[in-house]
Amino acid sequence: MRSRPRFTRAQRTTIVNGVICFLLVLTVLQLWLLTATMDAFLGGDSSIVGPALLASTVCLLLGAGLLRYI
Amino acid sequence: MTDERTRDPDDVSLAPNAQVEADPPAWRQDFPIDWPKDEFVARREFAKFMVLTSCAFVAGQGWIAAQHLVRSRRIAPVTSLKIADADELPPGGAKTFNYPGEHDRCVLVRLADGELVAFSQLCTHLSCAVIPDVGRGVFVCPCHEGYFDLRTGRNIAGPPPRPLPRVELRTDPDGVYAVGIDVRTVA
Numbered sequence: 001m002r003s004r005p006r007f008t009r010a011q012r013t014t015i016v017n018g019v020i021c022f023l024l025v026l027t028v029l030q031l032w033l034l035t036a037t038m039d040a041f042l043g044g045d046s047s048i049v050g051p052a053l054l055a056s057t058v059c060l061l062l063g064a065g066l067l068r069y070i
Numbered sequence: 071m072t073d074e075r076t077r078d079p080d081d082v083s084l085a086p087n088a089q090v091e092a093d094p095p096a097w098r099q100d101f102p103i104d105w106p107k108d109e110f111v112a113r114r115e116f117a118k119f120m121v122l123t124s125c126a127f128v129a130g131q132g133w134i135a136a137q138h139l140v141r142s143r144r145i146a147p148v149t150s151l152k153i154a155d156a157d158e159l160p161p162g163g164a165k166t167f168n169y170p171g172e173h174d175r176c177v178l179v180r181l182a183d184g185e186l187v188a189f190s191q192l193c194t195h196l197s198c199a200v201i202p203d204v205g206r207g208v209f210v211c212p213c214h215e216g217y218f219d220l221r222t223g224r225n226i227a228g229p230p231p232r233p234l235p236r237v238e239l240r241t242d243p244d245g246v247y248a249v250g251i252d253v254r255t256v257a
Contacts, residue, residue, distance in 0.1 A: 009110065012110060013109065013110055013113070016110060016113040016114065016117065017113065019117060020113060020116060020117050020120070023120040023121065023124075024120065026124065027120050027123055027124050027127070030124055030127035030128070033127070033131070034127050034130050034131060034134075037134055038130075038134060039231065041134050041137070041138065043231070043232045043253070044235070044253030046138045046142075049131075049134055049135050049138045050135065052131055053128075053132060053134075053135045056127055056131045057128055057131075059124060059127075059128075060121070060124045060125060060127075060128045063120065063121045063124045064121055064124075066117075067117055067118065070113070070114050070117055
């Protein structure tokens, strides 16, 4: 016999909507990071290239981690 | 039979062949019969697409970092280059030259007070050639009406986002030499 799901469909939809909101914020943050890094790099300031790559990777890992819950 | 409007949304519809499967095949999870389940699948697919977009942004950051590494390893040694005779330019006069590479166009200007300044001639907006206007004290980019200060190279009006790279000069009795280039984000 199949066990009852942990959440109802409505609850799962709410959870997925929350996860999508987080993902949207993270992705917009990454877009901003990319444009700011590109602008600084083309202007000769390459000091933020490394930290920006690290921050963007952290955002990706957070997003991939959230994906596991849906 | 239960009316569709009063049906519990958690109820699962029967498959078209009317067989209840205790363990449905994997493909049916991606092609559900019920609307609520289908919406869940659509949201899940959208979330996956967002993470894929996130991967693309990280790849973009990686590309910038790779470009930084490549450029930092192949910086050509800055050499001095004679670009004009000491008294070649009168006040208000200008002369173009290439420095540090043969395709790096720069412009040397003698200001009205006799001071010599030199900057890259490429506008920091879209790389059009800027034109010195000594009377108004500006470099003008004719493509999109960008303006730079003639003495400092600072971007003062229009779309250019950064100052002009400044060419460092050394004046000797036998001529004017370019000895370095200063790429700045703020003048």
